[in-house]
Amino acid sequence: MSVRDLVEANAPEEFGYLDESSKREIRRAILTAVAVPGYQVPFASREMPVARGWGSGGLQVTLAVIGATDVLKVIDQGDDAGVNAANLRRLVVSTTGVDWTTDAREATIIQTRHRIPEGPMGAHQILVLQVPVPEPLRGVERDMRELGRMHAEADYSRMWVSLYEDLVRNGVITRTTGYPVLVNGRYVMATTPVPRWDVPKLDGSEVLFLFGAGREKRVYAVPPHTKVEPLTFEDVAFEVERTEGAACVLCGATEAYLIEVPERQAWVCSDTDWCERQRQPGGGAPELAQSPSHA
Amino acid sequence: MTVVRDLGLRVANLTKWYGRVLACESVSFDVGRGEALGIIGESGSGKSTVLRCIAGDVAASSGAAELRDAAGDAQDLFGLTPTERRKLRVGTLSLVYQDPSEGLDLRITAGGNVAERLTAAGWRNFGALRRRAADLLGRMDVPLGRMDDPVSTFSGGMRQRVQLAKAVANNPSVLLLDEPTTSLDASVAAGVLDLIRGILEESQVTALVVSHDFAVVAMLARRAIVMHEGRVVETGLTDQLLEDPQHPYSQQLVAASRG
Known part of the structure; x- marks a missing residue:
C-alpha cells in the first residue's frame, strides 16, 4: 500500500x-x-x-x-x-x-x-x-489586556460612563449600530x-x-x-430608531425599520423581502417580530 | 450596597525594592479609625511608595498591611486578588494622586468622572447619578456650570477638586492622599487644603496624608511620621514634631518649612 x-x-x-x-x-x-x-x-x-x-x-x-x-x-x-x-x-x-x-x-x-x-x-x-x-468596549479602552480584564471581572463601569456622556452631551442615546x-x-x-x-x-x-x-x-x-x-439607565428607556409619521411608500408599513430615499423625500422598508410580501394579496396580515420596544 | 465604615489601617515592616534600589524599609505604623496620619519626607524618601503599596498600585516586597474594623476583624491588603483590590478601591479605599490625570480620565466630563466611581459601585439611575455628581462637585466648589465640560479644559486646582469629588463619591473608609496640593499654585493649594481638611473633619474618614511640606501635614494630621531614605526616623504628634524635632533630619525639615 x-x-x-x-x-x-x-x-x-x-x-x-x-x-x-x-x-x-x-x-x-x-x-x-x-x-x-x-x-x-x-x-x-x-x-x-x-x-x-x-x-x-x-x-x-x-x-x-x-x-x-x-x-x-x-x-x-x-x-x-x-x-x-x-x-x-x-x-x-x-x-x-x-x-x-x-x-x-x-x-x-x-x-x-x-x-x-x-x-x-x-x-x-x-x-x-x-x-x-x-x-x-473598544470605544472606551484600546489596551487588549485591559479589555480582557474588564470582561473577566465584568467591570463595565466605563461602558456606563460612555452612555452617561452620550446622554449629557446629546440629550439622547445617539449610538445606532x-x-x-x-x-x-x-x-x-x-x-x-x-x-x-x-x-x-x-x-x-x-x-x-x-x-x-x-x-x-x-x-x-x-x-x-x-x-x-x-444597557440602559433605569430611568432612561431604551428606544429604537423611529421617525414620526414615516411610512413605507411601497407597502405602507409604519412598524418596520425604514430607510430614507432623500431624492424622493420618502421612506421605504429596509427589508426588501418582507416589504414585497406585504404588497402581495393576502400578504398584508401583520407578520412582525414584535417586542415591547416596538409597540 | 453595604459600606464598611470605621476601618483602621495597620502597616507592619513594609519593604519595597525596585530592582536593586531599596525604596522603603521596614516601615510600620498604625492609623486609628477616623484618624489622619501624616507622612513627611523629601522626594525619594519612600513615602509615596508606602502609599502605592497600600493602595496596591505596586506590590510590596515584604511586610503586611491590613484594615481593621471596630470588632477587630482584619482584612489583609497584600493578599488581595486584583479583582478584590479593584472592588476595595471602588468602595472602601480611595487614593488621591498628586497628578490629577492619574486619577481622572481627562477626556470625559467632570460629572462623568464622578459617575465612573458610582457606576462601578452599581449605580444605574441616570437622574440619581446626575444629582450625586452635582452634589459632590458642588461640595468641592466646582461650579455646576462646568460639570458637563471635559476635565481637560480645567485648571490644575479644579482638576484636583474633581479628583477629590471622585475619591469620596462612595464614602470610602480610608482615604490616601499623595501630595494632593504639591502641583498647585500657593493660593489654589490653600483652597484645596481647606477643602481636604473639611472632608477629613466631616466624614471621619481614616486618612493617610503624604507630603514633603510640614505645613500641609500640620494642617491635616494631628500625628505624623518622618521618613528619610526609606526609613521611619521619627514619629509623634505633629505639633511636637514642629516644636521640638528630635532627629537631625526632622530638624532640617522643620527649619526648611519655616524658610
Missing part, C-alpha cells in the same frame, strides 16, 4: 469551500461561543476570497455550519440584491450546491451584514452576522451590525445568532432563549 493510497483512503469528504480541519476549528470556536453566550472566542480566521471587512467572518461561520440540505439567504443592508450579498451567496452556493432563497421564511441559514429580517423566525433557522468591530447589550446577565456584547431597531429581537429568540468577525478573528453567539438586555 502506498502513501498515496493511505492518504486517499483516509481523506475526509470535502464539502464546501473550507477544508475539513478549518471547519472543525471554526466549529469548535462556535461551540465555545454558544456555551458562553456573548463571550468573544478567538479563532484562526482564514484567508478568504473576499477582503477582510467584506464579510469574511460571517462567510467562514456560514461555511463551517452549512450542510447539503440547508437553504441559504444572504442580505446586504436589508436587500438580497446588493453586490456584496450576491457575491457571498454565489460563492457559498457554487461551492456547496445548496439551494438559496430570498424568502426569510424558507431559509435555514441567513447571513446578514446589517439587518435581522423583519418577520418572525423559528428554531430551524440560524442567523449569521458579519461583524466589523466585535469589541463593545452596535448598541451594547448584556447577554445572559454576564457579558457585554456589541450588537454590530444590527441597528437599534433589531436589538430587541435578540432577546429570548427562537433563533441561534452567530456573530463572525473575520478581521478581528472573533466569533460569538446568542443561543436561543437567551436573555439579551440593552
